[in-house]
Amino acid sequence: MTAQIHRLELERSDKVAVAVLSGEVDMSNATHVRQRIAEFVIPDDDALVLDLSALSFIDSAGLSAVFQLSATLDEKGQHLLLIVPRGSQVERTIEVVGMPRTISVHGDRATAMETAREASTEARPPTPSGEA
Numbered sequence: 001m002t003a004q005i006h007r008l009e010l011e012r013s014d015k016v017a018v019a020v021l022s023g024e025v026d027m028s029n030a031t032h033v034r035q036r037i038a039e040f041v042i043p044d045d046d047a048l049v050l051d052l053s054a055l056s057f058i059d060s061a062g063l064s065a066v067f068q069l070s071a072t073l074d075e076k077g078q079h080l081l082l083i084v085p086r087g088s089q090v091e092r093t094i095e096v097v098g099m100p101r102t103i104s105v106h107g108d109r110a111t112a113m114e115t116a117r118e119a120s121t122e123a124r125p126p127t128p129s130g131e132a
Contacts, residue, residue, distance in 0.1 A: 007054075008036060015046040016116045022054030025062035034065035038072060046120035047079040049112045055090050063097055070103050079104065079119045081112045 009020040019037045041048050050066065052058070058066075070080040081104045084091045094100065106112035 008033060010037070010040045012045070013113065014117070015044055015120050016113065017041045017045045017048045018051065019048065020051040020054070022056075024057040025055060025065070026057065026059040027061035030059075030061035030065040033062075034069055038069060041073065041078065043076070045078060047081060047116035048073055049081045049083065049109070049116055051083040051109060051112075052090050053083050053085050053109075058090055058093055063094065063099070066094075066099065066103070079116065081106060081116050081119075083107070083109055083112045 007020075007022045011018045011020075017040055019040065021033065025033055037048070037050070048069070050069070066080075066082070073080050082094070082099075084094060084105055084107070086107045091105075094105065099105065104112075104115060106115060
């Protein structure tokens with residue numbers, strides 16, 4: 001049985017999917033969390049903003065889930081942006097594994113959303129004719 005995370009809220013703003021995580025993400029729930037978020041993102045979304053502001057703990061399984069989400073989105077021409085408060089334990093954890101070198105990290109939602117919207121104005125790979 002999958003351990004419950006404190007909360008996962010999913011919403012959409014224009015062509016940006018937003019997932020807000022709180023509580024803990026660890027080996028007991030990381031796969032489930034990743035799957036729920038990945039299923040929420042639709043082809044019309046230009047980006048996913050993953051808000052980790054209220055996350056109190058993330059272990060290596062949770063970090064791996066974030067990297068996997070990033071790779072999946074990248075394959076589809078979509079962007080992953082993280083919201084991680086400056087000076088938080090989560091920020092220190094993601095810095096240790098070098099996540100900010102490959103994934104866009106922002107200290108607040110306004111900045112992340114602005115960056116996501118700017119990314120949506122960039123050209124996405126064209127879809128083959130006959131596909132929407």
